[in-house]
Amino acid sequence: MxxxxxxxxxxxxxxxxxxxxFEGGIKTCLAEIAAEAGISIDGEKALKLYRQARYSEDADLFPDDLERVYMAIAPKLGLPAEERYAQQLRDSVASWxxxxxxxxxxxxxxxxxxxxxxxxxxxxxxxxxxxxxxxxxxxxxxxxxxxxxxxxxxxxxxxxxxxxxxxxxxxxxxxxxxxxxxxxxxxxxxxxxxxxxxxxxxxxxxxxxxxxxxxxxxxxxxxxxxxxxxxxxxxxxxxx
Structure with a gap:
C-alpha cells in the first residue's frame, strides 16, 4: 500500500x-508563425519533431534551447528557418x-x-x-x-x-x-x-x-x- x-x-x-x-505554448507559437507564413501545421506532428530535436546530444538548457530546436524542425514543418522566428519561440515561454x-x-x-x-x-x-x-x-x-x-x-x-x-x-x-x-x-x-x-x-x-x-x-x-x-x-x- x-x-x-x-x-x-x-x-x-x-x-x-x-x-x-508547455505543449499548448509550443503549438500556439508555431501556429502563429505558420499563419504569418500563410500555411497551417499539425500540432501533434510538431510536438513529435520537437521531442526528437530537444533530446539531441547538442541540446542546450531549456528553454534557451528552443531557438536551436526551432531551426531544426522548421524545415520539416514547412516553416521559415529564420532566427527571428527561433527567438519568437523562445520568448513565447513568458506567455505560456x-x-x-x-x-x-x-x-x-x-x-x-x-x-x-x-x-x-x-x-x-x-x-x-x-x-x-x-x-x-x-x-x-x-x-x-x-x-x-x-x-x-x-x-x-x-x-x-x-x-x-x-x-x-x-x-x-x-x-x-x-x-x-x-x-x-x-x-x-x-x-x-x-x-x-x-x-x-x-x-x-x-x-x-x-x-x-x-x-x-x-x-x-x-x-x-x-x-x-x-x-x-x-x-x-x-x-x-
Whole structure:
C-alpha cells in the first residue's frame, strides 16, 4: 500500500508539463508563425519533431534551447528557418499558460504541505511560471541551480540535501509530476513515493515529452492537479 498524503511534509513538483502547459505554448507559437507564413501545421506532428530535436546530444538548457530546436524542425514543418522566428519561440515561454487547475490546486496544497519546485527550466523561465502559479513554492530548484537536468539523480540529490538541512529526509517527500521519463521512473529508483499527474490521459502518445524505456506504475495517479488536491484535502485528518 502506498503511503498516504498526511505522511509527507514536502510535495516536490515538476513544473513544465505538470503545472505549465508547455505543449499548448509550443503549438500556439508555431501556429502563429505558420499563419504569418500563410500555411497551417499539425500540432501533434510538431510536438513529435520537437521531442526528437530537444533530446539531441547538442541540446542546450531549456528553454534557451528552443531557438536551436526551432531551426531544426522548421524545415520539416514547412516553416521559415529564420532566427527571428527561433527567438519568437523562445520568448513565447513568458506567455505560456498554467493549466486551468494548477494555481488553485497549489494554493490548497500549500495549506498543508511545503511545496518545492524542481524544474529543468532555467531561472528566468521559472520566474514567469511562478507568477502564473501564484508564487506558491517554499523552495525552488532550476537547471541553473543544480547544473543538471532530471532524470539525472544529481538533481534530486541537491533537493535531498536541502531537505536534510531542515531536519527532514527524502521519506518526507511526495514527488508529483507528469513525465514518466524525467520524474516518475527516477523517483522510484531513488526510493521516493511518487504521484503521476497524467495530463495527456485523453490523448495518444507522449506528445512533447520523451518516451520512457519502460512505464513505471506510480504510487498515486491522477489525471489533473484538481483531482490530486481534492484527494489530499479529503484524506487528510479532519480538524475538530
Amino acid at each position: 502506498a503511503r498516504d498524503f498526511q505522511d509527507f511534509k514536502y510535495l516536490t513538483f515538476d513544473v513544465v508539463g505538470t503545472l505549465i502547459d 499558460k498554467a493549466f486551468d487547475d494548477s494555481a488553485a490546486a497549489l494554493a490548497e496544497l500549500a495549506k498543508t504541505h511545503r511545496l518545492v519546485a524542481m524544474t529543468n527550466a532555467r531561472r528566468w523561465a521559472l520566474d514567469h511560471f511562478e507568477k502564473k502559479l501564484g508564487s506558491p513554492f517554499f523552495a525552488t530548484f532550476t537547471a541553473d541551480d543544480t547544473g543538471t537536468e532530471k532524470p539525472d539523480p544529481a538533481f534530486f540529490e541537491q533537493v535531498f540535501e536541502f531537505i536534510a538541512g531542515e531536519g527532514a529526509s527524502k521519506d518526507d517527500i511526495l514527488h508529483v509530476a507528469q513525465s514518466q521519463y524525467h520524474d516518475i521512473g527516477i523517483s522510484r529508483n531513488l526510493g521516493l513515493t511518487n504521484c503521476w499527474i497524467e495530463r495527456r490521459h485523453a490523448q495518444d502518445g507522449y506528445g512533447g515529452t520523451i518516451e520512457p524505456e519502460a512505464f513505471t506504475q506510480p504510487d498515486h495517479h491522477f489525471t489533473s492537479m484538481a483531482a490530486f488536491a481534492s484527494a489530499v484535502k479529503e484524506r487528510l485528518p479532519k480538524k475538530h
